Amino acid sequence: MEPLQAVKGMRDILPEEAELWRFVENQAIELFKLFGYKEIRTPILEKTELFVRGIGDATDIVEKEMYTFSDSKGRSYSLRPEATASIIRAFIQNQLNQSQDRKFFLIGPMFRHERPQKGRYRQFHQINVEAFGIENSMIDAEIMFMATEFLRRIGIKKDVELEINTLGCSLCRPKFKEILKDYLVKFEGELCPDCVRRIHKNPLRCFDCKVQTCKDTLKTGPIIYNYICKDCETHFKQVMEYLSLLGVDFKINPYMVRGLDYYVRTAFEIVTAHLGAQNAVGGGGRYDGLMKDLGGPDLPGIGFALGMERIILLLEEVKLNSNNPDIYLILLGEKPRKKGFLIAQDLRKEGFKVEMDYEERSLKSQMRTADKSKAPVALIIGEDELNQGVAQIKLMNNGLQRIIELNNLAVELKTLLR
Numbered sequence: 001m002e003p004l005q006a007v008k009g010m011r012d013i014l015p016e017e018a019e020l021w022r023f024v025e026n027q028a029i030e031l032f033k034l035f036g037y038k039e040i041r042t043p044i045l046e047k048t049e050l051f052v053r054g055i056g057d058a059t060d061i062v063e064k065e066m067y068t069f070s071d072s073k074g075r076s077y078s079l080r081p082e083a084t085a086s087i088i089r090a091f092i093q094n095q096l097n098q099s100q101d102r103k104f105f106l107i108g109p110m111f112r113h114e115r116p117q118k119g120r121y122r123q124f125h126q127i128n129v130e131a132f133g134i135e136n137s138m139i140d141a142e143i144m145f146m147a148t149e150f151l152r153r154i155g156i157k158k159d160v161e162l163e164i165n166t167l168g169c170s171l172c173r174p175k176f177k178e179i180l181k182d183y184l185v186k187f188e189g190e191l192c193p194d195c196v197r198r199i200h201k202n203p204l205r206c207f208d209c210k211v212q213t214c215k216d217t218l219k220t221g222p223i224i225y226n227y228i229c230k231d232c233e234t235h236f237k238q239v240m241e242y243l244s245l246l247g248v249d250f251k252i253n254p255y256m257v258r259g260l261d262y263y264v265r266t267a268f269e270i271v272t273a274h275l276g277a278q279n280a281v282g283g284g285g286r287y288d289g290l291m292k293d294l295g296g297p298d299l300p301g302i303g304f305a306l307g308m309e310r311i312i313l314l315l316e317e318v319k320l321n322s323n324n325p326d327i328y329l330i331l332l333g334e335k336p337r338k339k340g341f342l343i344a345q346d347l348r349k350e351g352f353k354v355e356m357d358y359e360e361r362s363l364k365s366q367m368r369t370a371d372k373s374k375a376p377v378a379l380i381i382g383e384d385e386l387n388q389g390v391a392q393i394k395l396m397n398n399g400l401q402r403i404i405e406l407n408n409l410a411v412e413l414k415t416l417l418r
């Protein structure tokens with residue numbers, strides 16, 4: 001008899017990998033508790049209506065990705081495709097508004113009927129975080145700080161990037177939707193059939209389209225930032241200010257709208273270049289108004305979800321690269337070689353993995369070895385640099401090069417590499 005297989009897009013987590021999952025979960029729980037988040041667990045199955053109302057019926061998730069079925073009495077249920085709507089339902093139903101609990105985390109399986117590929121499954125797992133009742137932009141920045149800090153703690157550092165955007169609010173977004181619609185209608189002939197349909201149903205969804213001609217059309221179109229109201233602008237500026245205050249690196253991506261309808265103002269995504277097409281490790285945003293829409297008190301909310309499988313894939317990738325040196329020293333000439341020899345020992349004492357060229361080879365061949373070593377940074381020291389007390393620092397991923405003071409080397413390299 002043919003042995004049975006797991007359902008397509010659903011996988012077993014075997015012991016070795018499960019250990020890594022446990023480590024990641026424990027790190028998350030430990031960190032989130034420092035910020036005042038408490039665990040909540042909700043059922044995997046909910047009434048379909050919760051997701052239709054909570055996520056939006058013009059979203060990909062609700063339109064085509066939910067596992068929905070009816071019971072014998074004809075009531076429609078769905079496996080949860082995300083956690084925010086469920087957590088809000090639980091908050092309302094259990095009248096948690098009467099307690100002091102406003103910050104929650106949930107770790108567990110989600111279900112979406114998507115085409116499976118690397119980093120994309122039909123049963124996947126999320127680490128979710130939600131904070132209710134705080135309108136101030138400080139929480140937006142803090143929650144993003146917490147997400148990036150979590151990834152840093154488990155060993156994912158320079159491999160991810162935080163992208164942020166503002167989506168306006170119920171006052172200014174409708175105006176932008178109209179402007180976007182008017183623009184897209186003019187280019188209808190160049191858009192894919194899905195986007196043509198989206199123009200009238202929900203034109204913002206076009207920003208999520210992966211078809212190149214649609215992307216190109218949107219790149220020359222209006223962006224929401226230019227149409228948001230004064231309050232949204234102030235909020236966005238404050239978020240960026242607080243992020244900078246907390247030392248969080250970020251990039252504004254004016255085309256990122258996220259797949260769910262409920263976001264207002266802040267939206268963010270954590271992306272990586274290491275996972276191919278599935279480049280989002282996590283994402284989140286603000287959803288003021290959702291709690292009220294779902295029949296609860298009018299409390300603002302903000303949250304994020306990180307994809308467990310993608311974190312594990314990234315960790316494995318990072319681990320594979322963990323034997324690579326941090327820094328490769330390229331030394332040209334007798335004196336620089338001696339000085340570099342000492343610098344290598346000093347940097348190793350500071351905990352950096354340093355590799356250098358011990359032979360007197362040409363710049364070109366040292367460069368080639370530096371490249372092969374996969375060190376993220378090369379330091380180049382020749383006679384000129386030595387006389388000036390500096391080195392050339394080259395970032396190997398993008399080729400950018402600049403001058404760095406030799407007596408400030410460890411400090412600068414720490415901010416660059418950690």
Ligand code: AMP
Nearest residue numbers: 119120121124280281282283305307310
């Ligand atoms: P979303 O709210 O859709 O942006 O999802 C948040 C995160 O969950 C994503 O950034 C992914 O890391 C993860 N995720 C979403 N869908 C899937 C999927 N089908 N398979 C694996 N991970 C997923």
